[in-house]
Amino acid sequence: MAEIKNNSQKNTPVGMIVEQLYLFFDNKVPRYLVMSAMTAFLIYLPLSSSRFTQEIMANLFFYVVVCLGLNIIVGFAGLLHLGYAAFFAVGAYTTGILSSVYGVNFWLTLPFSIIAAVIAGLAIGAPTLRLRGDYLAIVTLGFGEIIRLTVRNLEITGGAIGLIGIQRPVLFGVVLNQITHFYYLFFILAIIAIFVSYRLHDSRLGRAWEYIREDEDAASAMGINVVSTRLYAFIIGSAFGALAGSLYAAKMTAISPESFMFIHSVMILLAVVLGGMGKIPGVILGAVIVTLIPELSRDIGQFRLIIFAVLLLILMLYRPQGIWPERQGISTKL
Amino acid sequence: MALLEIKDLTLRFGGLCAVNKLSLEIEEGSIRSLIGPNGAGKTCVFNCLTGFYKPSDGDMIFMGESLVKRKPHIITYKGMARTFQNLRLFQQMTVFENVMSGMHCRSSAGFIGAVLRTGSQKLEEKKIREVAEECLDFVGILDKKYYMAKNLPYGDQRRVEWARALATQPKLLLLDEPAAGLNKEEKSRLIDLMRRIRDERKITIFLIEHDMGLVMKVSEKIFVIDYGVKIAEGEAKEVQDNPRVIEAYLGKEEEEDAV
């Protein structure tokens, strides 16, 4: 049986620091202290920072949401999804069409966006997940391309130009059109996403995903329906992505097929894998790395993707569990 | 009526016949064993029963219902649990989490329950934990519940598998070579445990075993198969003296002379 080596982190200095941090956070009191301090700082941040900073931070929160959504599929359920941006597009276009063509209130488009994602998720997932798990990878890859082609070819989606004039959401009588508004909106959304992720992880469903990831046959011998449990993860993750897509549409007010290219799916996946699949703080860390590093290193431009890909390869070869350490030994949790 | 009835069960892989027209009955509240030389098709029988293999022919009736074409998780839900010949624990999870997996099919909370922690979900979680603890206590490793499964010694890992199977609250427990790799003392405790499972929990036991001594001690009735065909059945003594069984295990006398 394949056993993941997880003592490699002890050998490097970085690994030791992370290990110490991890032990520190495993204790409840400091964890809550740090968390509330961070929350307070992030609430305060827009009051004293530039538009540019707020823009980056809003983008970061957005990435946290999307990455946590993909993490449900890739990290929790262990399924490789290569077309996450497509579900993102499903949400964005559902909101876009309902809002700009039919004039539906933004908040009312959200349920439709979720329904659309669930239907798409079922159409893709149900036939594929009955088979080997890895068929899903290529089918989602194809689906990403198909969605892009479909929105290009259809009239209602605005063809190659895309949709413009998507309404701004209104909350408590305030039209959300400032970057600060979106900063807070995405911040709240990120917190909800983190909360939901933790709750899912520590539930019957979350455990079932872990059982399946560990040993499919043993899980089914324990009475777990492997196919439907996986499908559940796939659909929840897809709905997450669609919701994020809807909000993206509201923030940008214009969307085009090029916003949902394959490369976005890859970057989101990269963030999840980099931080550590299935580990919520790791995934958040991954999202931070993937959004902030390009901002700090715009000059390298095209090389960026090659460097990211090489990084991904090295990571998989030498530290497949990601940056965040694996839990081990005697766990005091539960 | 028997709890489990196997009728003419046949399993073929390509041209090879792993199980051939096997019929047997298991009465409720009994301990039954299936023995046979290596490669006789014993584990194949278990895999058919638990839905991992599709039998080529024949029927298996459990509590009045056919198990043919049922998926493994449905069969577990119907009340048949199993252990594996080579341990199949969830290695990277704690002992407690391993045993909690057994309760999955006896609980139902979904997305809403998980996120909102509704009253019924909390109640259900509490129940899952209680059952898991009780099962761990029953097999005697409650003190190790927070250990990672992979860090336990072999004998304890076996017990985790037992506790996990018990947590599915089965009517019939299938044990695939439960004594493999255990020492003498562990074996005697194993016999004790099997009796306790049957007497205290009213669970019927059907086991595959190599260790003849253990089988003779624990089971009231033994089925012997060789090359997928049942060659004998009966009480320990009868089976032991059956010439076909001796032949299957030791080979024919003439052949030995010839060598």
Next chain:
Amino acid sequence: MTSWEIFLQQLFNGLLVGSFYGLVAIGYSMVYGIIKLLNFAHADIYMCGAFSGLIILGFLNPYVGNEWLGIIIALLLSMVLVGLLGVVIQRVAYRPMLKAPRLSILITALAVSMILYNTVLLMTQGQYKPFTTGLTHESFYIGALRMTETRMVLLLAALVLMFLLHMFITRTMYGKAMRAIALDRDTCQLMGVNVYMIIAITFFVGSALAAAAGIMAGVYYGTVHFFMGFLIGLKAFTAAVIGGIGIIPGAMLGGLLLGLLEAFGTQIPFIGSSWRDVFTFVFLILFLIFKPNGLLGRIESERM
């Protein structure tokens, strides 16, 4: 054109494009068969094959008088080079991961694909490159069928390659070893089969065939670009699934069938060429629902 002429023309187009799909699909199928990996990088290997052919041809053209000779040399050289590239990728990225969880090796494959793809993107700056060969595209007619010399030779070459592969698989020890490893890698190792060697050969052959398909596609379409592998990769995978993944004759059959299906599918009103790729994909999903083991596949029961 009469409908008969259209039919013949599409039949030929379908077979030709389908033979490209088939050649790429074989690589997917072989690798999947032997180590159960969906090699995402395979599509990019096809693309690299086309570019390597283009570069070699650029070197050769001044020295070799005959266009066909030049292309054949370029084809063979590229097949060897790209085959070796496949072996190197296998050695660096896949071999250390053979015992790792399934998800890890899929992600490694994705990383390799990104590296190849972005390297070529950088080198060509995202431009379409003309694949100049100096071959005549003059058309002549065989009965009602309009043909060019180039297209006829291409189809022939593809079929010859498939035939050679078939002989290699069925008539040599390597083929036997490949099938044995697909069944049980550990036992093969115990029986003294050099498992890593055979896996390397599998990658070599698969990559070489993809390279050939890449060059042939370059000759056929007249241009090559960094993105050319993406769609054909998806389609070749579809072809492999249609034939039954892991089964080599199945990949060839699936490729030809898919090519025909596309050629005739685009003739149906309302589908048209802008929906062609959507059509293929829907077909893949339908196939996975109704015949997941493929046309030539058997239902296998896995031992526990």
